[in-house]
Amino acid sequence: MARQPSSRPQATDGSLAFAEKLLSLLDTGSFTTSYKYALLIALFDATVEGTAADGAAPRSLHGRDLGRRVFELYWRQARPYSEAGPLRQSRQRDLVVKIGDLRRGLGLAEHVSLDAARATHPLAVGRLERELVATVVRYPIPLLQRFGASGTSVEDRFIYDVRWDDGISAGRIHRDDFDDRLHLVDGAGQHLIAIAGLARPVVEREWLRHVARRNPDHVDELRLEAFLFGSERVSLHAVREPLLALQNGTCFYCGGERGTWEVDHFLPWARWPDDRLDNLVVAHARCNNDKRAALAAIGHVERWWQRLLPGTRDDQQLQEASTRLAWPRRPDRTAGGARGLYLHQPAGTMLWAAPGQVEPLDPDRLRDLLQPASLAAEQRGSYGEE
Numbered sequence: 001m002a003r004q005p006s007s008r009p010q011a012t013d014g015s016l017a018f019a020e021k022l023l024s025l026l027d028t029g030s031f032t033t034s035y036k037y038a039l040l041i042a043l044f045d046a047t048v049e050g051t052a053a054d055g056a057a058p059r060s061l062h063g064r065d066l067g068r069r070v071f072e073l074y075w076r077q078a079r080p081y082s083e084a085g086p087l088r089q090s091r092q093r094d095l096v097v098k099i100g101d102l103r104r105g106l107g108l109a110e111h112v113s114l115d116a117a118r119a120t121h122p123l124a125v126g127r128l129e130r131e132l133v134a135t136v137v138r139y140p141i142p143l144l145q146r147f148g149a150s151g152t153s154v155e156d157r158f159i160y161d162v163r164w165d166d167g168i169s170a171g172r173i174h175r176d177d178f179d180d181r182l183h184l185v186d187g188a189g190q191h192l193i194a195i196a197g198l199a200r201p202v203v204e205r206e207w208l209r210h211v212a213r214r215n216p217d218h219v220d221e222l223r224l225e226a227f228l229f230g231s232e233r234v235s236l237h238a239v240r241e242p243l244l245a246l247q248n249g250t251c252f253y254c255g256g257e258r259g260t261w262e263v264d265h266f267l268p269w270a271r272w273p274d275d276r277l278d279n280l281v282v283a284h285a286r287c288n289n290d291k292r293a294a295l296a297a298i299g300h301v302e303r304w305w306q307r308l309l310p311g312t313r314d315d316q317q318l319q320e321a322s323t324r325l326a327w328p329r330r331p332d333r334t335a336g337g338a339r340g341l342y343l344h345q346p347a348g349t350m351l352w353a354a355p356g357q358v359e360p361l362d363p364d365r366l367r368d369l370l371q372p373a374s375l376a377a378e379q380r381g382s383y384g385e386e
């Protein structure tokens with residue numbers, strides 16, 4: 001078969017590393033509103049649609065165009081979901097609330113499209129669109145590529161570069177001479193196109209969870225998810241006390257003493273569903289919720305790895321608890337899961353260190369730490385499971 005001499009974007013190792021970075025952005029970035037999810041979807045769409053006739057990816061995108069795409073995405077979402085009205089997407093009076101108010105104020109029926117509304121009410125729709133476009137250009141665009149919470153975040157412009165920051169005024173954004181281009185980093189356009197099919201549903205899923213969490217009275221999506229794919233959180237209760245004793249009564253991550261305790265999957269459940277004892281740690285609800293599906297930083301891995309080494313105090317206590325509670329252990333498999341998750345991450349992947357804090361992954365340190373030679377558990381035989 002002849003090779004096509006075209007520059008059509010193809011998935012490469014670079015695309016995988018890019019996708020991993022995007023996932024770690026979802027896991028560790030600050031998402032107080034849903035604007036960044038909307039922007040990511042708009043980025044995928046604009047890049048895919050901007051593909052040239054010869055297949056080449058676009059080199060730049062326009063901020064105002066992305067803003068208009070976000071407006072379209074939110075237009076549908078601002079319909080009433082129930083008698084209580086539209087779903088909340090943040091605690092503020094955000095763009096979705098404003099669109100919902102406009103729809104209600106103009107008396108628009110649910111099915112009325114943005115184009116139809118623009119045709120019948122050009123002034124009112126146009127005014128809101130200008131405001132929304134300015135908000136998207138001012139906030140999510142310059143802030144998207146930050147890992148970690150706003151105060152302590154680390155910026156890595158791995159998708160695009162822009163020449164403004166979140167201090168820009170709405171007036172300037174709408175001036176004719178304002179350069180609203182996002183310059184795509186080398187290769188980023190190709191990667192966005194190559195991964196769009198896989199990554200778009202992941203972003204939508206995170207967005208959906210974001211909305212479900214903010215509307216617990218209306219949406220039982222989280223319950224459905226837990227039912228279909230989730231870990232049985234209630235039953236994890238039984239291991240809390242023995243694990244807390246193993247951790248000397250402190251949070252596994254921050255070492256703090258008092259708090260609301262939760263059992264956390266050290267290797268995130270969403271990436272590696274492992275409920276066996278070695279993968280469970282006790283953490284503050286605050287630490288656990290902030291970590292979400294992120295991989296923990298190497299300092300945490302170092303402490304956690306002690307559990308998997310035969311003969312350590314942690315190993316002995318876990319073995320005792322495992323026997324007493326009839327709770328399975330398979331340190332060899334859990335160690336394999338850790339290697340699978342950590343050793344294939346590209347250098348620079350942001351790992352979760354503490355609430356709002358991330359640090360870049362150091363592959364050499366991880367490889368030294370997770371060596372099979374440091375773990376003789378493979379030869380230890382059965383742990384009474386299966």
Ligand SMILES: [Zn+2]
Binds near residue numbers: 253254255
């Ligand atoms: Zn903590």
